[in-house]
Amino acid sequence: MRATPEAGERWLLPFVWAAAAALGYAYLRRGWIPHDVGTLGHAAERVLAGELPHRDFVDVYTGGQAMLHALAFRLLGTELMSLRLVFFGAYLLWVPVVWYVVRSFASPLLSALATVLAAAITLPVYPEGVPSWYNLFLATAGAACLLRHMRGGSALWVFLAGVAGGLSILFKIVGLYYVAGALLFLVYLETRERSVEGGGSSGSDSVYRVAAALACTVLAFAALYVVTLASGGRGLLHFGLPPLAVVAVVASRLTRESGRASRARFGALARTAVPLVLGVLAPVALFVVPYATGGALGALYEGVFVLPRARLDHPVQLDLPVLGFVPAAALALWAASRGRAATVAGGAIVLVLAAVTHVDAVYRLVWWTLISLGPVLSVAAAWQLLRARPDEARSAGALLLLAVFAYANLVQLPYSAPIYFLYAAPLLLLLGVGLARDAAAQTRLTFLTAVLLAFTVFRVDTGFIHHLGFRYRPHQETEALELPRVRGIRVSAQEKQEAELLVTALSRIQPGPSILALPDAPEVYFLSGLANPSRTLFDFYEDPAARTGRVLGLVDSEGLSTVVLNRRGLFAPLVEGPLLDSLETRLTWSAEIGRFRLLWRGPPDGTRVDR
Numbered sequence: 255m256r257a258t259p260e261a262g263e264r265w266l267l268p269f270v271w272a273a274a275a276a277l278g279y280a281y282l283r284r285g286w287i288p289h290d291v292g293t294l295g296h297a298a299e300r301v302l303a304g305e306l307p308h309r310d311f312v313d314v315y316t317g318g319q320a321m322l323h324a325l326a327f328r329l330l331g332t333e334l335m336s337l338r339l340v341f342f343g344a345y346l347l348w349v350p351v352v353w354y355v356v357r358s359f360a361s362p363l364l365s366a367l368a369t370v371l372a373a374a375i376t377l378p379v380y381p382e383g384v385p386s387w388y389n390l391f392l393a394t395a396g397a398a399c400l401l402r403h404m405r406g407g408s409a410l411w412v413f414l415a416g417v418a419g420g421l422s423i424l425f426k427i428v429g430l431y432y433v434a435g436a437l438l439f440l441v442y443l444e445t446r447e448r449s450v451e452g453g454g455s456s457g458s459d460s461v462y463r464v465a466a467a468l469a470c471t472v473l474a475f476a477a478l479y480v481v482t483l484a485s486g487g488r489g490l491l492h493f494g495l496p497p498l499a500v501v502a503v504v505a506s507r508l509t510r511e512s513g514r515a516s517r518a519r520f521g522a523l524a525r526t527a528v529p530l531v532l533g534v535l536a537p538v539a540l541f542v543v544p545y546a547t548g549g550a551l552g553a554l555y556e557g558v559f560v561l562p563r564a565r566l567d568h569p570v571q572l573d574l575p576v577l578g579f580v581p582a583a584a585l586a587l588w589a590a591s592r593g594r595a596a597t598v599a600g601g602a603i604v605l606v607l608a609a610v611t612h613v614d615a616v617y618r619l620v621w622w623t624l625i626s627l628g629p630v631l632s633v634a635a636a637w638q639l640l641r642a643r644p645d646e647a648r649s650a651g652a653l654l655l656l657a658v659f660a661y662a663n664l665v666q667l668p669y670s671a672p673i674y675f676l677y678a679a680p681l682l683l684l685l686g687v688g689l690a691r692d693a694a695a696q697t698r699l700t701f702l703t704a705v706l707l708a709f710t711v712f713r714v715d716t717g718f719i720h721h722l723g724f725r726y727r728p729h730q731e732t733e734a735l736e737l738p739r740v741r742g743i744r745v746s747a748q749e750k751q752e753a754e755l756l757v758t759a760l761s762r763i764q765p766g767p768s769i770l771a772l773p774d775a776p777e778v779y780f781l782s783g784l785a786n787p788s789r790t791l792f793d794f795y796e797d798p799a800a801r802t803g804r805v806l807g808l809v810d811s812e813g814l815s816t817v818v819l820n821r822r823g824l825f826a827p828l829v830e831g832p833l834l835d836s837l838e839t840r841l842t843w844s845a846e847i848g849r850f851r852l853l854w855r856g857p858p859d860g861t862r863v864d865r
Contacts, residue, residue: 263362267353270366274349274373277715281378282338284744285718285731288753289824290382291740292777293791294337298323299780302332308557309550311789315385316558318424318541332783334740341383348391349373351398352680358401358651359688364696367703368687372680374707378715379676379722385426386665386677392422393432393681397658400439404650409529412440416533423534424541427558428665433534434473435661438500439654440530441466444523445507446650457515463508466523470508474501477664484667492574493667495629496660499636503653506640561795574670578622582630585623589690589698590634601701608705611713614725620709621723625675628663628682632656635689652688659685672723739781752848756818757781759847763854765816770808773826778818778850787812793826802833809840816854817841 293314300311301324307317323337330336352372357365376387396418403411415436422429444466477497481489512519545554588600611617635656642649659681666674683703690699714722718729733750735743737757745753760769760782768785771778773793779786788808790796796804809817817837819829829837838844841853 266362266366267350270353270369271346271349273370275346277370277374277711278342278345278377278381281715282342282381283335283734283742284381285729286334286740286743286745286749287380287382287719288749288777289774290384291334292775292780294319294323294383295332295334295739295780296776296786296791298327298337299332300786302327306544306548306550309545309548309553311786312561312791312795313557314791315426316424316541317554318421318537319383319385319388319426332739334743337383338381341377341381341387344383344388344391345373345377348376348394351391351395352684354398355394355401355655355684356687359648360690361696361700364687364690364700364703367700367707368683371703371707371710372683374710374715375676375679380673380719386428386674388425389422389429389432389662389665390677390680392418392425392429393435393658393662394684396422396432396436397654397681397684400436400654401651403526404443404647404654409525412526413529413533416530417536418533419530420534420537424537427562431661431664432658433530434476435500435657435659436530437527438470438473438504438661439657440523440526441470442504442507442653442657443526443650444519445504445510445512447519447522457518459512459514459516459519462516462519462523465520467505467508470501470504474498477661480664480667485670489574489667489670491576491579492625492629492670493664496632496656496663499629499632500653500657500660503636503639503656574625575622578619578624578626579630581619581623582626585627585702586630586634589686589695589702591698592694597698601698604702604705608709611709612726617713617726618724621672624679625672625723627686628659628678631682631685631689632660635685638689638691648688648691652685655681655685655688673719675723737781739783748848752850753781755847756850756852759845759852760784760816760818763816763852765814765854768812768814769816769818770805770814771818771820772805772829773820773823775818775820775823775850778820787814793823796826798827802836805829805833806836806840809837815841816852819851819853820849821851822849 297307297311297313297315297320301307301320305311307313307320313320322340326336326340330339349369349372353365353369356368360368376390396415399411399415399418403409403415416433419429419433419436422432474497478490478494481487481493485493514522542551542554545551585600585604588596588604591597591600607616607620611620635652639649639653639656659678662681663678665677686699690696713726716729717727718731721727730746731744733745733747735741735745735750735753737754740753756778765784768787769778769782770787772790776786776791778784793801808814819834819837821828837853841855843854843856845852
């Protein structure tokens with residue numbers, strides 16, 4: 255591993271940082287996914303109004319992000335760009351962290367290309383600050399802190415790595431995956447202690463080795479359980495192999511006699527594990543305080559650990575063809591090859607494929623290759639680490655990157671839509687850099703990174719996530735919305751018309767302070783600024799058997815005069831049958847606006863509508 259950057263290259267980081275900032279800012283106002291906008295904005299509004307996530311409304315995530323966004327609304331105004339500016343700020347802080355990690359392993363040129371590539375596959379692809387982006391940023395920050403600790407830093411760096419994990423959990427509970435990877439790395443780090451320090455108290459360490467092996471087994475089976483539960487076993491190759499690769503390496507070290515007593519080894523592990531755990535608990539404890547003082551710990555537990563299981567009933571179809579493993583393995587072998595002819599031939603093939611990715615079949619082949627690189631590189635890393643000397647610093651660093659990626663990669667479950675791959679892809683890139691040990695390998699990786707950067711900038715960033723992973727199409731998000739809460743955000747012409755007509759219609763109907771929008775349409779509340787009288791943002795969290803009674807009871811008890819029906823729901827069933835009949839009996843006027851149908855009690859004064 256490298257130490258500090260040389261004086262002659264210090265200009266590179268500012269240049270890379272500026273390039274990433276310009277690229278991110280260029281796409282900051284481009285595109286939206288309405289239900290994401292509604293989820294983030296509506297939850298923040300409710301917190302700003304004094305409500306507590308899970309106690310007063312069903313937050314889709316842990317709740318920490320809703321609190322952060324509420325603060326953003328207070329300071330910057332209640333509009334979508336306030337949330338995107340917070341995300342942009344986090345992105346700018348993350349870029350030099352990526353640089354620090356890659357520069358620990360790679361040449362200046364490769365570090366620069368890899369950092370810009372990591373930036374290009376994040377915010378420019380999808381500029382909404384959804385929690386999974388923050389999980390990625392914080393996992394990278396945690397890895398950087400642990401690398402700094404390996405370089406002779408104090409336990410404070412381990413504590414800060416834990417704080418990164420705790421904050422990640424507050425954004426989304428899958429932050430626990432990073433914590434699991436970090437703990438596995440600390441177990442591996444302890445196995446190197448004798449080699450590094452040259453000794454230790456003598457004695458039998460069988461108790462320690464059994465306990466540590468048991469902990470590794472638990473973490474491995476936990477990962478496999480998540481994969482099996484969320485994918486029905488279909489994702490075992492893509493998501494199960496990486497954690498197993500980490501555990502295999504750590505377990506191989508645990509089988510070796512250390513010559514130290516179990517007590518000494520437990521103490522050595524505690525010196526790093528305890529600061530990590532305390533760091534995780536610090537932000538979590540602060541977050542829990544209002545729930546504890548308000549007697550809402552049960553609601554918090556229910557909302558964070560129980561209700562999310564409902565998502566497993568509505569998984570996105572996994573698009574994980576095994577065919578992708580063939581070119582992914584070939585690419586990995588090419589990167590490790592030593593023959594000049596093979597290098598040139600493989601590079602030519604890579605260039606040709608990248609040049610014709612506007613062809614749908616080639617685009618999909620490239621995408622399948624990329625999503626299959628995770629398990630392929632994980633197995634390659636395990637093979638390399640099993641053969642490496644245990645006292646080699648670079649091996650420990652590579653194991654850290656493998657552990658963090660292997661568990662953070664589980665963020666793709668249960669929704670393996672293409673954008674979810676990008677929530678872990680920068681960590682995969684860091685792992686690839688960490689595995690390039692010699693100058694020849696770094697040269698090939700530099701070439702490949704440059705090609706992928708071009709592919710990202712010209713094929714991924716210039717499209718939008720509607721087609722991501724399936725085909726290349728130039729984005730159609732060219733029309734600026736003219737609504738107070740999302741002014742300036744560029745969307746398609748159809749989305750602009752729908753959103754503006756909907757908000758205009760609601761303002762002319764004058765429904766009062768509250769409306770009901772269902773199913774799965776939180777964006778209606780945020781765009782219109784009207785209150786949601788229910789606890790629900792997404793209807794699939796509610797008991798479907800009690801849906802009719804719940805909705806009609808709410809309409810009657812709250813005296814609601816307007817209901818907005820989403821006719822293209824995401825997860826929950828559409829409003830049909832007896833429920834729709836009952837709503838139409840109570841609310842006798844209607845209008846069709848895009849995918850929405852408005853029902854209300856009577857026509858607004860001076861407004862022409864179709865009954």
